[in-house]
Amino acid sequence: MHNRRQILALGAGGAALGAVAAVGWSGDALAGFGLGGPGDLANPAEIRSEAGVLRATLRPTLSQALVDDKPRKLRRYNRGLPGPTLRVHPGDVMEIRLENGLPQNPLALPELADSPFLSAADLCGPQGMGHVAPHDLNTTNLHFHGMHVSPKGASDNVFLTVEPGGAFNYRVQIPQNHPVGSFWYHPHWHGSVAAQIGSGMAGLILVEPEDYLPAGLPERQIVIQTVIGSDAAAFDDPRQFMSLGAPRIFTLNGQYRPTLRLRQGERQFWRMLLANDFQFCPLNFKAMGLGAILVGRDGIPLHEPKPVNSLLLSPGNRFDVVVEGLAPGLHDMERQPYRHGLVDLDARTIAQVHVEPGGASSGLMPAPAATPPDITDAEISRKRRVVLGERKDPRAIFDTAFTIDGQSYDPDTWHLTPKLDTAEEWTFVNTTAYPHPMHIHINPFQVVAINGKPVAERPWHDTFVVPAAGTLTIRSRFEDFDGDFVTHCHILPHEDAGMMMNVRILP
Amino acid sequence: MSLPRPTLPALALVVLGASPALAAPQVDAQTCLSCHSVDGVAQIDHIPIIHGQSQTYLRNALHAYKSGQRSGGTADVMQAIAQQLSDAEIDRLAEFFGTEASVVSAAPVTHLVKASAEGADDRLVYLTTEEGGARVVQSRFNHDYFRVAPYLESEKFLTFCSIASMAAVLNSYEDAVQRPIDPKRYPYPYFTQENLFNAANQQVKSFEGVVTDGLTLDEIGQYLTHLDVQPTTVFADENDEAQMRSVILDGLSDPNSRVILNYNRGIVGQDGEGHVSPIAAYHEPSDSVLVLDVAGYKYPPAWIPMPLLYKAMLDKDSASNRSRGLALVRTF
Ligand SMILES: [Cu+2]
Numbered sequence: 017m018h019n020r021r022q023i024l025a026l027g028a029g030g031a032a033l034g035a036v037a038a039v040g041w042s043g044d045a046l047a048g049f050g051l052g053g054p055g056d057l058a059n060p061a062e063i064r065s066e067a068g069v070l071r072a073t074l075r076p077t078l079s080q081a082l083v084d085d086k087p088r089k090l091r092r093y094n095r096g097l098p099g100p101t102l103r104v105h106p107g108d109v110m111e112i113r114l115e116n117g118l119p120q121n122p123l124a125l126p127e128l129a130d131s132p133f134l135s136a137a138d139l140c141g142p143q144g145m146g147h148v149a150p151h152d153l154n155t156t157n158l159h160f161h162g163m164h165v166s167p168k169g170a171s172d173n174v175f176l177t178v179e180p181g182g183a184f185n186y187r188v189q190i191p192q193n194h195p196v197g198s199f200w201y202h203p204h205w206h207g208s209v210a211a212q213i214g215s216g217m218a219g220l221i222l223v224e225p226e227d228y229l230p231a232g233l234p235e236r237q238i239v240i241q242t243v244i245g246s247d248a249a250a251f252d253d254p255r256q257f258m259s260l261g262a263p264r265i266f267t268l269n270g271q272y273r274p275t276l277r278l279r280q281g282e283r284q285f286w287r288m289l290l291a292n293d294f295q296f297c298p299l300n301f302k303a304m305g306l307g308a309i310l311v312g313r314d315g316i317p318l319h320e321p322k323p324v325n326s327l328l329l330s331p332g333n334r335f336d337v338v339v340e341g342l343a344p345g346l347h348d349m350e351r352q353p354y355r356h357g358l359v360d361l362d363a364r365t366i367a368q369v370h371v372e373p374g375g376a377s378s379g380l381m382p383a384p385a386a387t388p389p390d391i392t393d394a395e396i397s398r399k400r401r402v403v404l405g406e407r408k409d410p411r412a413i414f415d416t417a418f419t420i421d422g423q424s425y426d427p428d429t430w431h432l433t434p435k436l437d438t439a440e441e442w443t444f445v446n447t448t449a450y451p452h453p454m455h456i457h458i459n460p461f462q463v464v465a466i467n468g469k470p471v472a473e474r475p476w477h478d479t480f481v482v483p484a485a486g487t488l489t490i491r492s493r494f495e496d497f498d499g500d501f502v503t504h505c506h507i508l509p510h511e512d513a514g515m516m517m518n519v520r521i522l523p
Numbered sequence: 524m525s526l527p528r529p530t531l532p533a534l535a536l537v538v539l540g541a542s543p544a545l546a547a548p549q550v551d552a553q554t555c556l557s558c559h560s561v562d563g564v565a566q567i568d569h570i571p572i573i574h575g576q577s578q579t580y581l582r583n584a585l586h587a588y589k590s591g592q593r594s595g596g597t598a599d600v601m602q603a604i605a606q607q608l609s610d611a612e613i614d615r616l617a618e619f620f621g622t623e624a625s626v627v628s629a630a631p632v633t634h635l636v637k638a639s640a641e642g643a644d645d646r647l648v649y650l651t652t653e654e655g656g657a658r659v660v661q662s663r664f665n666h667d668y669f670r671v672a673p674y675l676e677s678e679k680f681l682t683f684c685s686i687a688s689m690a691a692v693l694n695s696y697e698d699a700v701q702r703p704i705d706p707k708r709y710p711y712p713y714f715t716q717e718n719l720f721n722a723a724n725q726q727v728k729s730f731e732g733v734v735t736d737g738l739t740l741d742e743i744g745q746y747l748t749h750l751d752v753q754p755t756t757v758f759a760d761e762n763d764e765a766q767m768r769s770v771i772l773d774g775l776s777d778p779n780s781r782v783i784l785n786y787n788r789g790i791v792g793q794d795g796e797g798h799v800s801p802i803a804a805y806h807e808p809s810d811s812v813l814v815l816d817v818a819g820y821k822y823p824p825a826w827i828p829m830p831l832l833y834k835a836m837l838d839k840d841s842a843s844n845r846s847r848g849l850a851l852v853r854t855f
Pocket of ligand 1: 451452453505506507510511515
């Protein structure tokens with residue numbers, strides 16, 4: 017069928033669907049519901065923890081895959097698009113071996129090799145090109161996006177470096193009180209983040225207790241990626257992926273414009289992740305013939321599930337949504353039009369939803385899970401202002417470098433130094449004409465105001481957009497873990513061009 | 524297998540407040556225009572139009588942002604920007620965008636265009652008339668018309684005639700010159716009225732300077748030398764009419780050459796004064812020159828008789844204290 021174009025992974029890989037037997041979880045695979053087979057979107061391969069330990073090897077390689085019928089050279093984990101889903105319990109340990117199977121870095125990116133503007137002080141990688149431009153696109157590491165875990169040592173430490181041919185054993189202890197929801201893993205080596213996530217390196221992490229999913233509620237994982245559709249040579253040209261206008265191809269679980277089936281009245285639990293580097297993805301459930309009940313945002317459960325018509329997915333966001341087939345028929349799933357600063361992005365059909373007649377509502381929901389308590393005024397120990405900007409820099413692609421508090425990323429500067437067990441209120445002030453989805457590692461935050469207007473619901477997120485020429489005010493509680501991590505724009509070309517800043521939680 | 528190598532942050536000691544010297548503030552009119560738009564039309568919903576506000580109001584507002592008197596919500600954005608400005612810079616920006624020196628005060632020219640286009644001034648023949656079109660077909664020197672006209676875009680400011688002319692002429696060389704890639708048009712190389720302002724050209728005259736004063740013929744020549752082509756400036760006061768005609772014909776005959784005209788349009792009977800536009804053709808029987816007007820919102824392209832055009836080139840440009848003339852552009 018035209019809408020079932022498969023990624024053709026050349027060679028054997030660890031991403032074969034259904035390769036891992038379900039152990040210990042009560043939730044049935046999609047197959048148990050007659051879903052995920054021919055004519056329906058399958059879930060990614062899955063690796064589950066056993067007896068409190070998740071063991072996995074993630075091996076990124078550069079290899080060809082067929083996306084929208086054309087061969088694309090992509091960086092992928094275990095030759096999958098996306099990488100395998102990791103399913104764990106609160107309290108488990110993740111033992112993940114990262115084996116960097118990417119090719120050696122070329123000596124320097126050709127466009128930048130002869131730049132008269134670079135000096136030794138600008139180098140930040142082995143053949144680095146400063147903190148304002150992509151470089152060493154095959155050097156990597158891992159980040160556990162949204163997870164509340166230690167940022168130190170072999171845990172969620174984004175300052176580690178794994179060169180091509182190298183390997184590292186991550187050991188991530190998930191606390192017992194970890195929020196129940198959807199998270200994700202992706203590389204986070206400053207300089208290669210946009211290129212690696214932009215070409216496919218990402219996978220879901222689902223944190224939940226045994227009895228979270230009721231039998232009878234099909235769980236559908238939807239990893240939306242936007243790989244760049246160009247020939248292999250062009251892909252490693254930073255001008256290609258640094259541009260909003262680059263021809264990005266939306267895929268769901270690696271499929272180009274797949275069909276998602278459900279029966280009228282039937283409920284499915286959608287775990288949605290926008291695992292990409294640049295484009296926003298507003299979705300309208302009503303237009304897909306669906307009712308939708310939002311259960312969690314960025315891995316944090318809502319106090320009360322809440323019906324929604326539409327959701328804005330910013331790069332990095334996850335939404336856990338119970339959907340119900342309402343209007344029978346074949347509906348387009350559209351990335352809705354989006355005004356990206358000064359640029360109007362058109363609607364784009366990314367999949368189809370087939371609501372078939374003849375179902376019945378199960379009324380099922382995932383088990384209730386705890387929401388962190390609201391961060392009160394009294395808890396705020398300090399307010400900070402964090403200014404996002406841009407400036408001309410001849411070392412940067414298109415001469416545009418991005419800044420936080422007036423400087424592009426500097427690994428040796430520490431402005432944001434909250435104390436452990438305090439809460440702070442930060443206002444991101446965006447002096448550019450573009451939106452920036454800001455992400456803070458390790459601790460989630462509550463959105464309290466946008467452009468100075470209070471947000472009554474105070475939703476929890478780990479990534480939220482600062483409007484073009486506007487402000488975003490958030491509150492965060494720095495609990496359990498001291499140490500170093502970063503905050504940055506999740507438009508990853510902006511991050512690689514300097515829009516990142518260190519955070520140090522003082523003990 | 525190599526061991527992971529911690530990068531600097533993992534090793535660094537706490538260096539509180541030891542930030543490297545910050546780059547010099549880069550707030551200029553272009554910074555303002557990135558959100559407040561280039562043509563007086565708001566681009567972002569909550570961003571007001573600042574063109575044509577009173578200078579006093581703009582100056583007071585910038586001071587209020589700088590001092591923190593205006594803050595909270597989106598005012599924080601302007602506060603972050605105004606804090607980088609000195610009092611003198613605030614004055615300069617207020618003057619620049621304010622009414623007294625407004626660059627966008629639109630002259631009511633509609634009636635002038637009509638009168639002129641309908642032939643009230645019979646010395647000019649507009650391209651949009653039957654005679655105007657026929658001359659293009661008859662002309663033996665019309666190749667530049669077909670090369671340049673497809674790339675002609677109207678000037679973005681009333682003072683950007685030289686910039687719009689250079690962009691059209693340079694784009695007409697297509698891949699024979701190295702054109703910059705604008706991120707919004709990636710991967711297609713294209714000269715725009717913004718990216719002509721490369722670092723070398725900003726040294727000659729800044730974006731703001733051009734918005735305020737435009738460019739003189741000599742400055743046009745300097746700009747072109749920084750844009751991968753070879754310019755020759757020819758001043759009318761150093762050449763007679765026949766010599767100027769022959770420069771135009773040389774330019775129009777050579778596929779690697781283009782001609783940019785600097786003249787006083789008031790002298791040819793149009794509304795306005797100093798102006799710049801590409802020359803696209805020469806018509807022998809009428810001894811007239813087709814000028815591709817980059818102020819297309821005012822006048823369509825016009826055939827101007829050579830003797831009249833020569834007078835318009837002889838006009839002294841008060842900015843340079845020299846006559847006007849031609850910039851002959853060649854590829855290397
Ligand atoms: Cu950004």
